[in-house]
Amino acid sequence: QVQLVQSGAEVKKPGASVKVSCTASGYIFTSNAIHWVRQAPGQRLEWMGWIYGGNGNTKYSQKFQGRVSITRDTSASTAHMELSRLRSEDTAVYFCARGDGYLQHWGQGTLVTVSS
Amino acid sequence: SYELTQPPSVSVSPGQTASINCSGDKLGDKSACWYQQKPGQSPVLVIYQDNKRPSGIPERFSGSNSGNTATLAISGTQAIDEADYYCQAWDSSTAYVFGTGTKVTVL
Numbered sequence: 001q002v003q004l005v006q007s008g009a010e011v012k013k014p015g016a017s018v019k020v021s022c023t024a025s026g027y028i029f030t031s032n033a034i035h036w037v038r039q040a041p042g043q044r045l046e047w048m049g050w051i052y053g054g055n056g057n058t059k060y061s062q063k064f065q066g067r068v069s070i071t072r073d074t075s076a077s078t079a080h081m082e083l084s085r086l087r088s089e090d091t092a093v094y095f096c097a098r099g100d101g102y103l104q105h106w107g108q109g110t111l112v113t114v115s116s
Numbered sequence: 117s118y119e120l121t122q123p124p125s126v127s128v129s130p131g132q133t134a135s136i137n138c139s140g141d142k143l144g145d146k147s148a149c150w151y152q153q154k155p156g157q158s159p160v161l162v163i164y165q166d167n168k169r170p171s172g173i174p175e176r177f178s179g180s181n182s183g184n185t186a187t188l189a190i191s192g193t194q195a196i197d198e199a200d201y202y203c204q205a206w207d208s209s210t211a212y213v214f215g216t217g218t219k220v221t222v223l
Contacts (some may be wrong), residue, residue, distance in 0.1 A: 035212065045151070045159065045202050047212040059211055062117065095158060101206050102149040102164040109158055 004107035022096030120215035138203030
């Protein structure tokens with residue numbers, strides 16, 4: 001079955017960067033996009049961007065443009081999301097998800113805490 | 117930027133039908149889907165492409181999308197349906213957008 005397994009929780013200081021990983025199994029990694037979605041405490045889901053597993057094309061939400069970078073390693077069936085210049089408002093659970101048009105499979109989420 | 121608006125909360129009695137609206141400009145021209153999220157868990161897709169149910173999702177979940185409104189209906193609501201629900205739309209110009217979310221309470 002399809003599984004997306006994310007890296008563990010992170011604690012970062014303001015101004016630093018964080019890189020979260022998402023390893024996929026159970027399907028052909030290059031046939032779908034991997035998305036990143038975040039959810040601040042008590043807040044709504046927020047789409048950040050996606051990367052197509054096949055050709056590596058990316059698209060980012062305007063809100064995060066210039067601060068987020070999504071990459072992939074096809075040999076490891078893994079996608080990475082790096083968010084830079086962190087601030088306290090970036091404290092959230094970050095999810096990866098697989099899909100095109102809709103997100104059918106989700107990772108377990110990674111808590112990123114930004115605190116001085 | 118494109119926005120999707122949902123009511124903050126919906127209350128329903130067990131066995132009754134809960135309806136959740138999602139409003140956005142010309143939403144009916146886009147593809148809409150719905151997610152269920154329980155506390156501390158990852159979202160689960162319950163409706164995609166306006167009205168299709170993924171494998172394993174009960175038949176009591178249904179969807180529609182027309183004009184400026186997409187609707188998720190839960191018929192014969194059960195206690196296990198108590199959760200937050202989010203709509204989401206996609207097209208090539210707006211990319212992916214989530215709604216504001218609706219908390220469904222089964223009284």
